[in-house]
Structure formats: C-alpha cells, structure tokens
Amino acid sequence: MSEHASPALTVEGLSAGYGRFEVIHDITLSVAKGQAVALLGPNGAGKTTVLRAIMGMLRHRRGSVIVDGTDITAMPPHRVARGHVALVPEGRRLFLGQTVEDNLRLGGLHLRHDKERTEALLRSVFELFPVVERYRSRPVTAMSGGEQQMVAIGRMMMSAPSLMLLDEPSLGLAPLAIQGMADALGALRERGQSILLVEQRVDLALQVCDHVYVLSGGRIVRQSDAASVDAQGRELIDAYLG
Ligand SMILES: Nc1ncnc2c1ncn2[C@@H]1O[C@H](COP(=O)(O)OP(=O)(O)OP(=O)(O)O)[C@@H](O)[C@H]1O
Ligand SMILES: [Mg+2]
Numbered sequence: 001m002s003e004h005a006s007p008a009l010t011v012e013g014l015s016a017g018y019g020r021f022e023v024i025h026d027i028t029l030s031v032a033k034g035q036a037v038a039l040l041g042p043n044g045a046g047k048t049t050v051l052r053a054i055m056g057m058l059r060h061r062r063g064s065v066i067v068d069g070t071d072i073t074a075m076p077p078h079r080v081a082r083g084h085v086a087l088v089p090e091g092r093r094l095f096l097g098q099t100v101e102d103n104l105r106l107g108g109l110h111l112r113h114d115k116e117r118t119e120a121l122l123r124s125v126f127e128l129f130p131v132v133e134r135y136r137s138r139p140v141t142a143m144s145g146g147e148q149q150m151v152a153i154g155r156m157m158m159s160a161p162s163l164m165l166l167d168e169p170s171l172g173l174a175p176l177a178i179q180g181m182a183d184a185l186g187a188l189r190e191r192g193q194s195i196l197l198v199e200q201r202v203d204l205a206l207q208v209c210d211h212v213y214v215l216s217g218g219r220i221v222r223q224s225d226a227a228s229v230d231a232q233g234r235e236l237i238d239a240y241l242g
Helices: 048-056 100-107 114-129 130-134 145-157 175-190 204-209 231-239
Strands: 009-018 020-029 036-040 060-067 085-088 163-167 196-200 211-216 219-223
Touching: 009 048, 020 036, 020 048, 020 196, 020 211, 020 219, 036 204, 036 231, 048 060, 048 085, 048 163, 048 196, 048 211, 085 145, 100 145, 114 130, 114 145, 114 175, 130 145, 130 163, 145 163, 163 175, 175 196, 175 204, 196 204, 204 231, 211 231
Parallel strands: 036 196, 036 211, 085 163, 163 196
Antiparallel strands: 009 020, 009 060, 211 219
C-alpha cells in the first residue's frame, strides 16, 4: 500500500481497562486520512478509555493501533504525542497561570528546535482561531470556556499530529459556544486534519463528521456514514445514548 493510501487510524481488536478490570472490548474502528469520525456513547460507555488506549496510556491492552502507517501499539505515550496522535482531553487541562501563547508553544515542544516550523504552526492556529491571536499575550483565564477550548485545540495543532483525538469538546459550553466549536472542528477538518471526536452531542457529531460509531458497554454496537443517518437512525442512536 502506498503511504498516501494508509488510513490516519486503524484500530483492530483493541481491549483495555484499569488494573485487571477490562472496560473496552474488541474495538475495531478506522479513520481515513482527512476524515472526521465520531465516537458516540452514554456516560461510562468507555469513550475516554478508548482514547487513552489509543494514546498508549493504559498498560494492559490487546489488539493493535496503527497511525498513518506506523504501528504505535507498543510506543510509549510521550513518543505517540510527538506528531503521531494528539489528545485534547476532557476539561481541556490548560496551564491557567500562563499566557495563551505559552500554552500553545507547550504543545509544540518536540519541534522547538525547528523555529520555522513552530512559527508556521503558530500562524496556522491564529488563522483558524483569530480570537486566540487577540488574546495571545493574556492569561488563559481571561477567555471564555469556548475560547479556552480553542486554545486547547490550538495547543494540539502545534504538535502537528497525524491524528487528533478530542474528548467531548462541547462539554460545559453554552449553546452559542457549541456552534462555535462545531464550526472550528469543521474548519480544522477542511484543513485536512484527521479527527476522532468523542461526543455526547449527536447533533454536533453529525454536523462535523463523515462517519459515526456508537459505543455502549465498552463495545462498538453501531456504525454508519453520517450522511446516511436518517430520522430512524437518529432515534436508534439517541436510544443508546439514553
Ligand atoms: N482511572 C480509572 N480507574 C478505574 N476505572 C476507571 C477509570 N477511569 C474510568 N474507569 C471506569 O471505566 C468505565 C468507562 O469509563 P470512561 O471514562 O472511559 O467512560 P466515558 O464513556 O468516557 O464516560 P463519560 O461520558 O462520563 O466521560 C467506567 O465504568 C469507569 O468507572
Ligand atoms: Mg469520558
């Protein structure tokens, strides 16, 4: 297979959990290059655990994870984070005492010796999120929740990842900010960023994504192209989400 044809993400038979307690079972999913794919599911379904398992943050795992042609199954998380996969975690985890720009630069630490690349990445964050540029010298705490989420996404753009994982970016945002987030993710995808988006907001997922998977009880129970999710399919997904 040519490099161009390799998917952004191929997960096969992935099982993982905490200690001896297996939480996700036999997960198989893929993200084509440049696609946005949603992982939907109710609270406790194991969505965050899937993202952690992809990053290599959980020790006891079975299965394989291949990102853009590279097998990262056995790679330690700090190496996975160097341009392979970036995780925008639930709750953003920004450094609140630091400026917006410092937060962004922390995301590109492994590229810091390549000044040109770092500055180009910073410019691309500012192009995508003008509000982030306006606040670049101010503390993160001066921004609203939706704006802070854009900083969290920008920070991960700075690592130039093959694949970006987002864990419920709409959580805790007001309706207007949720639409802003949907627009931001759409713009990111249009730039060619491959995305795996964990969400409980089905509307947001269907608006942004090409394909959706539904996770329930640690298993993939449904999948579909977003475009072919009709009213009936939507009802089925809503029923899983409770
Ligand atoms: N650090 C942990 N140690 C032990 N069990 C955990 C840990 N984190 C999560 N779990 C368990 O794993 C299961 C799945 O949790 P996970 O956080 O992956 O779900 P989720 O789908 O992301 O839920 P939510 O929508 O609430 O974020 C839950 O039963 C949870 O109690
Ligand atoms: Mg979660």
